[in-house]
Amino acid sequence: MSENKTQAFDIKKAAESKIANVDFENLAFGNIFTDHMLYCDYKDGEWGTPVICPYAPIEMDPSSRVFHYGQAIFEGMKAYKDEQDDIWLFRPDENFIRFNKSATRLAMPEVPEEVFMEGLKQLINIDKEWVRKGKGNSLYLRPFMIATGHGVIAAPSAQYRFMIILSPAKSYYTGEVKVLIAEHFSRAANGGIGAAKAAGNYSAQFYPTRLANQQGYQQVIWTDDATHTKLEEAGTMNVFFRINDTLYTAPTSERILDGVTRKSIIDLAKREGINVEVRSVLVDELLAAAKDGSLKEMFGAGTAAVVNPIVGFSYQDTYYELPKQDKPLSLEIKDKLTNIQYKLAEDTFGWTVKI
Incomplete structure (x- = not known):
C-alpha cells in the first residue's frame, strides 16, 4: 500500500438530482450514472486532493498517454442495500489490493488506501438514494485510473487521474448463454498483463467474441496461448466446471485474473462441503465428460453477473448441450x-463492509 497521504475531500454537490428521470425497473447495464463522481490527480510525484463533484465529461489533451499507450486500469465492485436501509460493500479490500497490483504492472502509481476506500464510502453516501433495496438490485462501482500526461513519446506518463463513477444495476446477462471454445485466439499470454485488470485485455477480446456472436454464441471460453489445450476464462469471467460432484476451476496465473467472485465461490463451496479442485482443466477432459455424461454444469463467475450458467459449448464445429439439472x-x-x-444470511467469512 502507498504511504502517500491526502488532504480532506473537496465536495461539490450537484444543484439537483436526475434520479427522478431514471426507470430503475428497466436498466441497461452500465448506461446510467449517478449524480456525482470522484477524481484525484497525480502530479509531480504525489496525489492531490480528492474531489467529489457532479458527474460530467472531462477535458483531456489529445496527446494524453492513455490514448496512445493504453495505461488504463479499472475495478468492478457493487454496493448493496439491506432491508434496514444499510449499505454494504463486498470484499472491497480485495479490489483495492488488485487495483494497485494492476497499477504496478502497468507502471502506474499506487492509489492510497484513504483515497480509494474513503472515496468509495463518501461518494456512495452522497448518492445513497441510487442504491435500491431488493435482491438483484445493486449499485455498480467503477474505480479506474488513466494516464493523463501529455506527449506521444513511448514512455510511462508522469501524470494520472484516478476516478470513481457509480451506476445502478440489475442483472448483467439475460437469456441462455452458449459458448465457443477458442482454438486460435487467446485472452492473454505468459509474461503479459492478463492478471491485471487492464483496459487493453478487454479490447483484445472484442473481435474474437464478435466472430463467436456471428455463429450464435454469446461468449468465448479462452484457452492458453501456447497449446490451446487448457480452459482458462469465459468471456470476461472466471469459469467453473462441475464434473460429477466436483467443481473445477483454473488456477490464477499471469494469464488469468484473480477474480473476487471466483475466490468467494471456492471458499463458499468448501464451507458447504462441495469438493473443489483448482487445477488446469483440459479441453479433452471437457469433451470426454460431455460425451460420457459426467459434465453436469458450466458457469462463469464475476462481479457483474455473479454466476452465469452456460447451457452448452462448441468445439471444432461440434455443439455439446449440457444436461438440465433439477437443482x-x-x-x-x-x-x-x-x-x-444482501445481508439475508450470516456472513461467516467477514466479507461485507458497512458504509
Missing part, C-alpha cells in the same frame, strides 16, 4: 453468495 449447483451457490451480499 443446479451453480444457482445454489449464487443464491448463497448473494444472500451474504
